[in-house]
Amino acid sequence: MTMKSLTLGIAVGAVLTATSALADYPERAVTIIVPFSAGGNTDSIARIAAEHLSDELGRPVVVENRGGGGGTIGSAMVAKADADGYTLLFGTTGTHNVNPRLREVDYDPIADFTPISAGVVSSVLIVANPEVQADTLADLMTLTASDAGAAMNFSSGGVGTVAHVAGELYNQKTGSHLLHIPYGGAGEAMNDLVAGRVQLNMNNVPAFLSHIESGAVKPLAIAAEKRSKLLPDVPTTAEQGLNGFVMGSWYGLMGPKGLPENVVQILFDAMATLDEDATVVERYKALGLEAAPSESPAAFADFIAAGYVWWGETLDNPVFKE
Amino acid sequence: MENIILGLSTALLPMNLLACLGGVILGTAIGVIPGIGAMAAIALILPLTFSLDPTTGIVMLAGVYYGAEYGGSTASILLNLPGTPSNAITCLDGYPMAQQGRAGVALFITTIASFVGGSIGIVVLTLLTPVIVDVAVAFGPAEYFALILLCFVAVSAIGALDVRKNIAMILIGGLVSTVGIDLYDGSYRYTFGRDELIDGLSLVPVAMGLFGLSEIILSVRNGGTRAKQSITLRSMLPTREDWRRMGLPMLRGAGFGCIFGPLPGTGPSVAALTSYATERRVSKEPHEFGQGRVEGIAGPEASNNAAVQTAFIPTLSLGIPGTPTMAIMIGALMIHGVVPGPMLVQNEPALFWGLVMSFWIGNLLLLVLNIPLISVWVALLNIPYRLLYPSIIVLICIGSYSISNSTFDVGLMLGFGVLGYVLRRQGFAPAPLLIGFVLTPMLEENLRRGWLMGRGDPLYFASSPMAAIVLLMCFALGGLALAGPALRRRRARRLNDIPNPGGHA
Amino acid sequence: MNRMARYATWITLALLGAAAFIMALRFGWGRGPQIGSAPLPAALSAGVVIVSVLGLLVPERGEVLPPDWRPFGAVVGGVVIFILSVEALGLVPATVLCMAVAYLGQSERRYAGFLTYAVCFAAGVWVVFTQGLGLPVPAFGG
Numbered sequence: 001m002t003m004k005s006l007t008l009g010i011a012v013g014a015v016l017t018a019t020s021a022l023a024d025y026p027e028r029a030v031t032i033i034v035p036f037s038a039g040g041n042t043d044s045i046a047r048i049a050a051e052h053l054s055d056e057l058g059r060p061v062v063v064e065n066r067g068g069g070g071g072t073i074g075s076a077m078v079a080k081a082d083a084d085g086y087t088l089l090f091g092t093t094g095t096h097n098v099n100p101r102l103r104e105v106d107y108d109p110i111a112d113f114t115p116i117s118a119g120v121v122s123s124v125l126i127v128a129n130p131e132v133q134a135d136t137l138a139d140l141m142t143l144t145a146s147d148a149g150a151a152m153n154f155s156s157g158g159v160g161t162v163a164h165v166a167g168e169l170y171n172q173k174t175g176s177h178l179l180h181i182p183y184g185g186a187g188e189a190m191n192d193l194v195a196g197r198v199q200l201n202m203n204n205v206p207a208f209l210s211h212i213e214s215g216a217v218k219p220l221a222i223a224a225e226k227r228s229k230l231l232p233d234v235p236t237t238a239e240q241g242l243n244g245f246v247m248g249s250w251y252g253l254m255g256p257k258g259l260p261e262n263v264v265q266i267l268f269d270a271m272a273t274l275d276e277d278a279t280v281v282e283r284y285k286a287l288g289l290e291a292a293p294s295e296s297p298a299a300f301a302d303f304i305a306a307g308y309v310w311w312g313e314t315l316d317n318p319v320f321k322e
Numbered sequence: 323m324e325n326i327i328l329g330l331s332t333a334l335l336p337m338n339l340l341a342c343l344g345g346v347i348l349g350t351a352i353g354v355i356p357g358i359g360a361m362a363a364i365a366l367i368l369p370l371t372f373s374l375d376p377t378t379g380i381v382m383l384a385g386v387y388y389g390a391e392y393g394g395s396t397a398s399i400l401l402n403l404p405g406t407p408s409n410a411i412t413c414l415d416g417y418p419m420a421q422q423g424r425a426g427v428a429l430f431i432t433t434i435a436s437f438v439g440g441s442i443g444i445v446v447l448t449l450l451t452p453v454i455v456d457v458a459v460a461f462g463p464a465e466y467f468a469l470i471l472l473c474f475v476a477v478s479a480i481g482a483l484d485v486r487k488n489i490a491m492i493l494i495g496g497l498v499s500t501v502g503i504d505l506y507d508g509s510y511r512y513t514f515g516r517d518e519l520i521d522g523l524s525l526v527p528v529a530m531g532l533f534g535l536s537e538i539i540l541s542v543r544n545g546g547t548r549a550k551q552s553i554t555l556r557s558m559l560p561t562r563e564d565w566r567r568m569g570l571p572m573l574r575g576a577g578f579g580c581i582f583g584p585l586p587g588t589g590p591s592v593a594a595l596t597s598y599a600t601e602r603r604v605s606k607e608p609h610e611f612g613q614g615r616v617e618g619i620a621g622p623e624a625s626n627n628a629a630v631q632t633a634f635i636p637t638l639s640l641g642i643p644g645t646p647t648m649a650i651m652i653g654a655l656m657i658h659g660v661v662p663g664p665m666l667v668q669n670e671p672a673l674f675w676g677l678v679m680s681f682w683i684g685n686l687l688l689l690v691l692n693i694p695l696i697s698v699w700v701a702l703l704n705i706p707y708r709l710l711y712p713s714i715i716v717l718i719c720i721g722s723y724s725i726s727n728s729t730f731d732v733g734l735m736l737g738f739g740v741l742g743y744v745l746r747r748q749g750f751a752p753a754p755l756l757i758g759f760v761l762t763p764m765l766e767e768n769l770r771r772g773w774l775m776g777r778g779d780p781l782y783f784a785s786s787p788m789a790a791i792v793l794l795m796c797f798a799l800g801g802l803a804l805a806g807p808a809l810r811r812r813r814a815r816r817l818n819d820i821p822n823p824g825g826h827a
Numbered sequence: 828m829n830r831m832a833r834y835a836t837w838i839t840l841a842l843l844g845a846a847a848f849i850m851a852l853r854f855g856w857g858r859g860p861q862i863g864s865a866p867l868p869a870a871l872s873a874g875v876v877i878v879s880v881l882g883l884l885v886p887e888r889g890e891v892l893p894p895d896w897r898p899f900g901a902v903v904g905g906v907v908i909f910i911l912s913v914e915a916l917g918l919v920p921a922t923v924l925c926m927a928v929a930y931l932g933q934s935e936r937r938y939a940g941f942l943t944y945a946v947c948f949a950a951g952v953w954v955v956f957t958q959g960l961g962l963p964v965p966a967f968g969g
Contacts, residue, residue, distance in 0.1 A: 037646075038365035039653025047372065047657060064963060065365065068726050069517040070503070076517070102508070106517065153775065159508030179860070181774050182505050184767070187643050187652065191586060194640070195459045197775060206656075210641055210663025286659035320508075352960070366960050486882050490840060493874045497847055500871070504864035507855045511864055512847070535902065542898035542932045708933050709941070712926035713948055715902060719909045719925060720918075720952065724962055729910045736906045743899065747892040748836050762871075770862045778860035 025085050025263050029060040032088045032253070035074025035095055037067035041186075041206060045251045046090040048283045049119045049274060056270035063090075071095040072105045079107035083256045085263035089113070093162065093249040096304055097311040102160045102320070109308060114259035115300040117271035118252035120284065121292040122204040123224035124166045125234070127217040129196045137221040137240035140200075144176035154178045154200040155189040160320065162249050163189070165311075166202035166223065168319050173245055180319075193217060204249050205230065209288035223247050230288055250307070252300060268297050325675045326448065332377060332676025333683055341374065341382035342680045346687050349389020354699075356397050356714065357530055357721015359405035360390035361647040368654055376658035377673045381680040383654050384634075387647060388681070391590075391630050392436055392688055395623060396699055399428045401714055403534040405721075407591035407760045408626040410529055411598045414480075414753060415611065415618030417537075422614055425551050425703055426558030429696045431616060432623050433689060435572050439624030440685040442576040443583065443631030447678055451667075454584045454635050458642075463772035464783045466587040468792035470764045473592050475799045476599040477761075479608075482751040491750055495758025498523060506770050518730040527722045527735035528759060532752040534718055535739025538711050540746065551700045558696055564616045571601050571621035579628025586636045586644040587768065590629035591760050597625035612751075631681055638662050638674060832891050837882040844875030901932030917967040918957060922949035 030053070034046045046063055053061040066074035071094050078089035089095075096109040107113075126137065132152075134140035143149055154170075156163035159182055171178055181198055183189035186207040192198040194216045201207070201217075205228065211217045212231070219234045223245050227236055237245040253271055255264070274280055275291040284291050294300035332338060345367075352363040367386050371379035391406070398409040399416035412432070419428040446454070461469075481488035501512045502522030513519040560568070575597040582593035601621040602611045611618050634651075636642045641663035643649035655662050660670060667674045703710075722735040742752050776782025784790040851872055857863030909925040916924075926945040930938075956962040 037650070038368050039650030041653075044653055044657045047369070051372070063369070066727060067521070069520040072520075073517050073726070151777075158505055159503075179774060179777075181771060183771075184505060185643070185649065187641060187649060188586065190640065191459060191636075191642050192462060195462060197462045210661045210665050214664035216664055283657070283659050286661060287656050288661075355955070358960070486878050486885075490875060490878045490882070493844075493871050493878065494840075497868060497871045497875065500864075500868045504854070506861065507857070507864050509855050509864045511854055511868060512850065535906070539895070539898050539902050540892075542902065543895045708930065708935050709944055711902075711932075712905065712929040712945070715905050715929050716909070716922050716925050716948070716952065719906055719913075720922075720956055720962070723913065723964075724956070724960075727963055729913060732906065732910050732913075736903065736910070739906070740903065744836070747894065748833060749891070762867075766867050773862050774860050776860070 025260075025266055026057055026059045028086065029062055030057065030086055030088065031062050031064050032090055033074045033078050034063055034065050034090050035067065035071035035077075035092075036065065038065045041204075042071075042090060042092055042251055044287060045120050045284075045289065048280055049090070049253070049271070052274055052277050052280050053267075053270050055277075056273065057266070070099055072099055072107075075109075076106035078254075078256055079112040081256045083114070083258040083260070085255060085259060085267070088116070088253055088255045088267070090119070090251060091254050091304075092251050093307065093311075097307040098160055098162075098165075098315070100308070101312050101315045110305055112257050114255045114257055114264060114297075115294075115304055116253040116255065116259075116264055116267045116297055117274075117294040117300050118250050118292055118303065119271065119274060120252075120289045121248060121250045122206065122289055123222050123228060123246075123248040124162060124202050125205050125208060125219055125231070126166075126170075126200065126202045126221045126223065126237075127193075127208050127212065127219050129193060129199050130215065130218050131196050132199050132218075134220070135218070137235070137237065137242060140220055141174045141176075141242065144170075144178060144200075145174055150177045150179075152178050152199040153181045153197070154202065155181045155183055155193055155198040156201070156203070157186040157189055158182050158184070160315070161186075161203075162247070163201060163203040163207075165314060165320070166247060167200070168317065169245060169247070169314060170202060172317070173242060204288075206288040229290060230285065250303070252294070252304075254300075264297050268294075325671065326679065328671060329675030329677075329679035332672045333381070333679035337375070337378050338381050338676065338680060339683070341378045342385045342684050343687055345382040345385020346389035346392075346684050346691065349386035349391075350393040350396075350688070350692065350695075352386070353390030353393025353405075354396050355393075355721065356401065356403040356534065356717045357405060357526055358390075358724065359394055359409075359526065360387050361645075361650065362724060363387070363390040364647060364650050364654070368650065368657075371654065372657065376655070376660050377676050379658055380651075380655060380660070380673065380677055383651060384677060384681065385684045387651070388440065388627070388630050388684060389688060391626065392433075392692070395432050395436070395626075396429060399432065399619075400425055400699060400703055401534065402537040403714070403718065404529045405526055407525065407529075407756060408594035408622060408629075410533060410753065410756050411594045411622040411626075412619055413533055414598065415613070415615045418612065418614035419616075419619070420551075420703065423551055424614065426696055426700045427560050427564060427616075428619060429699060430558050430693070431560055431564065431568055431620050433692050433696070435568065435575070435620040435623035436627040437685055437689045438572050439576040439579055439627035440631050441682065442573075442624075443579055443628035444678065444682050444685070446580045446628075447632055447635060447681070451635055451639060454632070455639050458584050458586065458636050458640065460788075461585055461587065462786075463768040463775060464785055464789040465792070466585075467765065467768040467772055467783055468789045468796065469585075469588065470592070470761055470768065472792050472796045472799070473588075473596055473599075474761055474765065475796050476603070477595050477757050479602065480599060480611075480751075480757065481754040482749055484749065487748075487750045488754045491745070491752070491754035492758035495755035495760075496762035497758075498528065498755075499759045499762045500766075505767065516730075518726075518728065523734065523759075524725050524731065525756075525759070526725055527731045528738050529756055530718050530722060531735040531738025531740075532742040532755060534714070535735065536742030536746055536752070538714060539739070539743045541707070542711060551703050555697075558700070560616070567616045568620035571597070571617040572624040574600060575621035575624035575626075576628040577625075579625035579630075580632050582625075583629030583632030583644075584635040586640075586642045587764065589633055589644040590626050592764075593625040593629040594622040595757065595761075597621040627685075634677075634681075638666055638677075639664060641666075834883060837879045841876050841879035841883070844872045844879060847872035848876065898932040901929050904931075905929030913964060918962075918964045919949045919953055919966045922952050 050061040075095045081087040154167040402417040404410035582588040601617045722731040851868040854865035855863035905925045905928040913921040
């Protein structure tokens with residue numbers, strides 16, 4: 001017996017036992033690992049989705065926080081978990097696109113997981129302190145590319161976060177020299193932005209929503225293909241002549257590799273109605289988010305893989321390498 | 323005024339009152355368990371509040387928060403097991419009091435000081451929120467740097483008699499705090515390739531090992547030598563002398579709490595530290611601090627609680643969390659569909675003012691609940707030590723384990739316990755290490771941020787009047803400290819025969 | 828003995844400081860207005876070395892407490908056994924084992940009574956932590 005057929009035999013055996021055990025999935029509570037601490041963005045998104053999944057599946061869906069290592073510890077845990085559908089992961093851009101490109105992690109973001117569906121896809125919004133002399137993105141690009149631009153700062157919630165990469169990408173695309181000022185989190189970064197010590201921030205919509213409403217910051221553009229339903233007055237980057245600047249974050253459900261097909265289908269069907277659940281829509285809206293389930297598990301897999309490639313190329317830039 | 327009425331009418335709704343009561347009870351109960359601090363308590367209770375109405379849920383979570391802060395000081399005083407930096411300050415004089423058989427008095431003073439500090443904080447929160455928000459926003463890296471430097475200079479006197487030992491401990495604490503991914507360039511400092519170290523060390527295993535576990539090893543041999551606790555009501559009431567001594571420190575402490583609490587970059591730990599350092603400085607007998615001085619718990623406890631209440635100002639009205647615990651509170655609000663930020667007070671007046679008034683009701687409830695409970699806690703200390711200490715070890719282990727559900731933190735706690743034991747045997751005090759651990763990251767972060775913003779110009783740090791004045795104060799205090807040894811030596815000669823018990827700060 | 832222990836402590840601190848310093852040299856030193864990640868740990872560890880050398884050179888006052896090996900061994904052993912058993916055997920056995928080992932640190936030997944207490948305590952721990960606070964550790968078994 002060759003090594004290959006032996007492994008195949010084991011694999012088939014494993015799938016067989018798994019399927020027989022999973023005929024009536026789910027038979028007990030399902031655990032979703034959130035690889036960040038309770039109360040964070042991913043946690044909020046996952047908990048709202050989990051409540052919806054509990055209703056759809058008729059079994060409790062419990063969120064368990066396994067923070068640490070920028071989300072890589074919890075992700076590695078799920079990568080090694082049994083593929084029985086009872087241990088799932090709420091993965092993010094950070095855990096599956098960015099971190100594996102920045103450093104060694106204990107899992108392969110593509111091969112070690114079975115994608116099910118995205119939950120939320122959020123776009124980057126470019127906001128400025130109200131005293132910045134620019135009311136449109138076009139004005140801003142002229143301003144930042146001039147000498148005055150070199151005295152301006154942009155903030156982020158840390159090296160390698162979406163806000164940091166967005167800022168550096170902006171510098172590259174517009175020939176500006178904004179200086180990056182990192183903070184311990186997106187919330188902390190707001191203080192200096194509101195005070196005007198930092199002029200710009202480019203992050204996902206939720207970070208700014210209440211500050212836009214109060215006028216403490218002004219939104220200039222959204223880095224998406226089309227305008228957001230939540231902020232219909234804010235034009236896209238491409239509309240204002242900044243091309244190749246579309247980026248954001250996603251948050252979605254996945255399992256360990258080799259998740260049985262019927263389990264994937266059951267979970268996908270439950271996720272697919274996320275944007276039809278009024279409570280979910282309302283709660284996400286309050287956070288500045290929109291539910292965006294994928295068209296199919298395969299579509300979500302392609303989406304993650306495409307993101308992995310995009311981030312790999314974008315992060316291959318000396319500014320991100322210490 | 324109408325805000326207060328609106329707030330009271332919201333907070334006094336039966337459902338909210340019940341949530342507040344449940345919150346403070348749960349919070350106190352969880353906070354008393356060693357190793358489970360306010361942050362863990364909130365994270366644990368969070369899912370339970372999802373089904374509640376937003377106001378009710380937040381009232382409950384807030385109750386858990388300050389209830390747990392309160393409960394944490396109980397474990398600190400009784401067992402030398404701090405779960406937060408401000409609790410560690412309470413340990414310094416609270417635990418010696420318990421050893422002297424005055425645990426009841428210490429707990430009573432804590433309760434009163436917490437209530438006074440909390441109440442003053444709430445008054446400030448009610449009347450001054452708009453002003454404070456402006457001040458908080460005006461604080462940038464230069465101001466924070468100066469302020470934290472001042473705090474560093476002020477607390478440098480806390481610790482053992484030998485200055486070198488204190489400096490060594492502060493430096494080690496600072497070094498330990500640098501473990502993890504660097505915020506500014508994303509490089510890994512002292513992570514030894516372990517994923518668990520990337521986010522840095524959590525305070526709980528460090529503090530529990532350093533203070534708690536080392537204390538147990540030191541106490542087992544003599545059966546946890548301490549005076550028997552009397553549990554009559556009389557013995558728990560502070561003496562007239564105690565009352566006289568705690569008045570001013572409480573007020574000063576509450577003042578520090580109201581100054582540092584609303585600043586997102588400092589918060590309760592800096593408030594408690596400053597209060598302790600101040601009391602020690604203004605006292606005529608600074609060498610008695612660390613041996614059970616009433617001022618040493620009254621001041622920091624009042625300031626801690628004032629800061630806990632006022633820390634809600636930036637959290638609610640700017641959406642900027644001052645502490646990791648506040649970050650969870652923001653998350654909880656957002657899950658409930660309430661977005662904290664400048665619009666919160668306008669959009670949700672009932673929630674905002676209801677919450678503020680519930681703080682006050684919660685503090686009253688804590689007072690009423692805890693005074694009778696004091697005798698129960700004190701009775702706990704009369705359990706034979708041979709039964710008590712194995713139980714405490716288990717609780718410390720589980721507390722450390724629960725931080726990220728991994729044995730890694732338990733191992734870390736053990737490492738710091740052994741380190742603490744070895745060093746304390748030689749007369750090192752654990753407090754300076756913890757101070758270095760808490761303050762160094764704040765100092766480094768603001769130094770490097772200011773350096774960036776000033777484009778490498780050191781004068782940036784004196785560019786605002788506020789920052790310049792505070793920096794001058796640092797130099798003045800530092801100069802005083804350098805001139806101090808001569809004075810202190812003279813004083814030390816006089817007190818040469820007073821032993822330094824176990825090197826407690 | 829006193830003196831030996833004191834020297835050993837300062838020497839250990841100096842060595843650890845030196846090791847930390849050498850490691851810090853490899854962190855980033857920054858560029859332009861960016862202060863790197865190296866200067867602070869380098870300064871702190873250099874400080875540890877300097878203070879330790881001062882500690883070695885200038886004699887100090889104060890008593891060194893004698894080591895208590897039995898309590899030390901029992902407490903450390905108790906924590907170690909907890910680490911080893913909590914995920915493999917479950918919360919209840921880990922609690923009882925940890926307490927039993929820690930109990931060896933003092934001179935009394937009334938195991939029967941103590942073990943009864945430990946089992947009751949473990950049951951309480953399970954109710955509070957696993958049932959009440961949702962700690963994801965099973966009572967028995969990994």
